[in-house]
Amino acid sequence: MLREDKLRKLRDKMALAGLNAVIIPSTDPHSSEYVHEHWKSRAWFSGFNGSAGTLVVTENMSGLWTDFRYYIEASNVLKECEIELYRDGLEETPSILDFLKSNLKKGDTLGFDGTLFSTSDFEKYNLELKKFDISIDNSFDPVEGLWEDRPEAPMSKAFDLPVRFSGESREDKILRVRNKMKGVGANTYIVSSLADIAWLLNIRGEDVRFTPLIVSYLIVDLNNVNLFIKNEKLPKKLKVELEKAGITINNYDVIGDYIIKLKKDSVIYYMPESLNCFLSTLINQDIKVIRGVDLVTDLKAIKNKTEIDNIRSAMEKDGAALVKFFKEFEHRIKDEEFTEYTLAPLLREKRLGMEGCVDESFSPIIGYHSNGALCHYSADEKSAKLIKRDGLLLIDSGGQYYEGTTDITRTISLGNATVEEILHYTLVLKGHIKLSMAKFPEGTTGAQLDILAREPLWEHGLNFGHGTGHGVGYFLGVHEGPQNISPKGFKAPIKEGMITSNEPGLYIEGKHGIRIENLVLTKFDSDGLYQKFLGFETLTLYPYDLELIDSELLSIKEIEWINNYHKEVKTRLSKYLTADENTWLEDKTREI
Structure with a gap:
């Protein structure tokens, strides 16, 4: 399908959903920098394959924002194309938010896939656009029904990283994380970053090309550790080792249900730049939430x-x-x-x-x-x-x-x-x-x-x-x-x-x-x-x-x-x- 046809069909889909603009980011449900082919929606629509870039499509305009590393490459890719290049970081370049405020009107609706949008970005857009009476629909999947040959989600097998390489057991790492949780006053920690999960559990995988990660979520509380991963991705021996370390294995797709059922006396910690807004909005509003940099980040670094x-x-x-x-x-x-x-x-x-x-x-x-x-x-x-x-x-x-x-x-x-x-x-x-x-x-x-x-x-x-x-x-x-x-x-x-x-x-x-x-x-x-x-x-x-x-x-x-x-x-x-x-x-x- 030609790029022009993709954009035309996207606009038809937007019209049916009552949307006046959509944002298509470069990331996956875990806010990863490098992603599996399954989540490369922005590249599929725009033809630009760089690791950094965000596509915005309105009813009659479209633009791609990318940074200095890709100015020249993106310019070449977008030649003779309706998508305008916005060189992010230059003083004269409007932010995506400013662009939307200038090109949408009162009563319009912005759409995007909430699983691919961080909590922090969602809150920033929601706060600003509300002032202009512009609403947000975070349940819109732009590629559904259009990307017919979309690659399946990754299904590589996880593997163990022995202590002779990691230098510390998963049990000791979990203990250190729990100590940090106590230090910030949290009793439940939602981990979305694939690298943080891989480091903490001493596991690696092949779900992301060139980066040995495995698609999963993790929730650590003061007594239990719950790993959310497709069952087929865990070899039997590794599953036994994880369970020995006190880790309960759950299917990847039940993470949302688990978050909904978290008890009201939970004190949840998460990183808003990492956890997607689809999951964060499932947290009961009566539950206390503490937000900050992922607790694993400093330990891992x-x-x-x-x-x-x-x-x-x-x-x-x-x-x-x-x-x-x-x-x-x-x-x-x-x-x-x-x-x-x-x-x-x-x-x-x-x-x-x-x-x-x-x-x-x-x-x-x-x-x-x-x-x-x-x-x-x-x-x-x-x-x-x-x-x-x-x-x-x-x-x-x-x-x-x-x-x-x-x-x-x-x-x-x-x-x-x-x-x-x-x-x-x-x-x-x-x-x-x-x-x-x-x-x-x-x-x-x-x-x-x-x-x-x-x-x-x-x-x-x-x-x-x-x-x-x-x-x-x-x-x-x-x-x-x-x-x-x-x-x-x-x-x-x-x-x-x-x-x-x-x-x-x-x-x-x-x-x-x-x-x-x-x-x-x-x-x-x-x-x-x-x-x-x-x-x-x-x-x-x-x-x-x-x-x-x-x-x-x-x-x-x-x-x-x-x-x-x-x-x-x-x-x-x-x-x-x-x-x-x-x-x-x-x-x-x-x-x-």
Whole structure:
């Protein structure tokens, strides 16, 4: 079905339901960032497949809101289409709420699927639109009856993550959560986040591509734990283990009935940004509700000793996989043709060839020349560029290992690097190093650290539009809260034990894109005059491109840092490599 036909049929359906506008988000019933194909309704209607974006359709207009990472890609997808692109984050771009207030009139009705709309968003829209006498119908499923070949909901099997990987039993984790519940005065905790459930119960699955999650809900009270999951998804052995830990298994579809029947003396805790409004509106209004950040979030973000030791091992394997990949690519491109699309399978092959690697942690971003400037570019077979032996190639990729989750970006020169490319690469690298070497007092937030990565670019009138760093899970999501390093990252401090990305970049539309990314572990550094000071241990192990570094722009301290890092890369990866691979790596890590 053509995009225009989909929108026409949607408007017919809206008219029958008495709706004047609908919102189609990118998420699933658990407010996930990355979702199974079953819930990709926004992509089905709009043709835009980026992970972030919201489609709004009125009786005579439609618009797609997405962030900086997808401005160029979304613009290309929406060419010659009625859907207007709204670049979220720009001062001149109206919010979806402002757009609706301007384009709906008194007595109109907005519709959406309440299972895909967070409680916090629902309340925000409801509060504002009521002022304009605009009502909301949160029971409207826009794809029902239209998306005929819609994929079935995911049905992968859950599997156990042993304590040798998780570092803590599910029983001990549940005890810690109950202590936090008591601390906030709650006796019932509704957990909607798939990553939080996976971490708490030490289970993983394959319901979401690249992220080892299992679709489920969890309700923890002071005496019982109830897991809501499709029965077929639990192998018998795992079910026995969960029941041994005091966990009662319920069918996924009865979560709503369970919430309706919660006793009036319950004191319920949930995160309104995570729990969908369909479920939250089922809670009896006489029950006391406490809302805040998921209680699991902080526990999950601070990695234990076992997890930290394991992730160091995963980084060695991941770095070795990249050496094997880049060495083979460098050799084969002399005689073979590669496109951005056909290069990806070679990268996957090398990574999955390492012991303990289960999958990639996201679809690799491979951008050659001007496509590197598309921040979260996704190459397809038809439009992918042919990679030639000149210009810059940006590759952002990662792996899911039992020992942890990796995420690395390297930009390399394929030959004939220009003065501008070398300058831009070196400035990005300088910011990357400044952040790597940071020492900061306990309680510092990502917003306070962010300037370190941007300062070298700012000095040349340059900047990048995305955050500098995001949290990373342990054999979970490649994006994890609560911390981030960005101008807006002021809510959560960077704590000891957190793993965060360090990824400044620069994107010159029509020319090139540069990003350099390592994962860093926050560690104790020293006892300061009044408080503890923290710093970063760089976890990722793969060399920078020496051909793109202008050493004249680097300080002595920065040069020493690069040389020491390259020495560590060479030492720790050598045991995974052949003699030829070690010789290749020796050249790539030579001293500046």
